[in-house]
Amino acid sequence: MHDLTAFCCQNTQCADFGKRGHGNLTVCAHYGQQQRRLLYCRSCKARFSERKGTPLFDTRLPEHQAVAVLHHIAEGCGVRQTARLTGVSKDTVVRYSLRAGEHAQQLHDDLVAFSPRDP
Ligand SMILES: [Zn+2]
Numbered sequence: 001m002h003d004l005t006a007f008c009c010q011n012t013q014c015a016d017f018g019k020r021g022h023g024n025l026t027v028c029a030h031y032g033q034q035q036r037r038l039l040y041c042r043s044c045k046a047r048f049s050e051r052k053g054t055p056l057f058d059t060r061l062p063e064h065q066a067v068a069v070l071h072h073i074a075e076g077c078g079v080r081q082t083a084r085l086t087g088v089s090k091d092t093v094v095r096y097s098l099r100a101g102e103h104a105q106q107l108h109d110d111l112v113a114f115s116p117r118d119p
Contacts, residue, residue, distance in 0.1 A: 002027045002037065004021070004025045004026075004027070004039070005020060005021035006020060006021075007020065007025055007039060007050065008020045008021075008022065008025075009022075009024060009025065009041040009043065009044060009046065010046070010048045010052045010053050011041065011044050011046040011048070013044065014041060014043055014044035014046065015043055015044070016041065016043040016044070018110075024041050024042045024043045025039050025040065025041055025042075026039070026040050026042065027039060027040070028040035028047060031049075034063070036049055036050055036051060037049075037050040038050070053103075054103060055070065055096065055099040055100040055102075055103045059096075061088065061092070065086060065087070065088065066096065068085075068086045069082060069086050069088060069092070069093055069096050070096060070097075070100050072085055072086060073093070073096070073097050073100070079093045079094055079097070
């Protein structure tokens with residue numbers, strides 16, 4: 001049995017869009033060399049990768065290398081320094097940084113929906 005409580009439907013037209021642990025998702029298949037899970041939404045009948053909506057969705061680098069790029073950026077390394085240390089191009093570092101930044105912004109907006117009132 002798969003634990004899908006951290007996942008939600010990625011179809012913006014779905015009535016259960018963005019509802020984590022709602023019970024509408026199942027694993028319908030595995031794909032790729034890494035055997036990633038393909039999730040199925042019972043509400044809207046959409047199928048999508050378990051990585052959709054994450055910075056690692058549709059990445060071409062091996063997972064350990066993509067994670068290393070993001071770790072270096074998170075630790076404050078510059079683009080050129082990260083490129084040298086992880087063995088990828090500067091453009092790749094910039095692209096992954098932008099993806100991670102957009103995802104972090106969305107996550108922040110999701111988790112911190114309301115600011116406390118200023119008295
Ligand atoms: Zn759905």
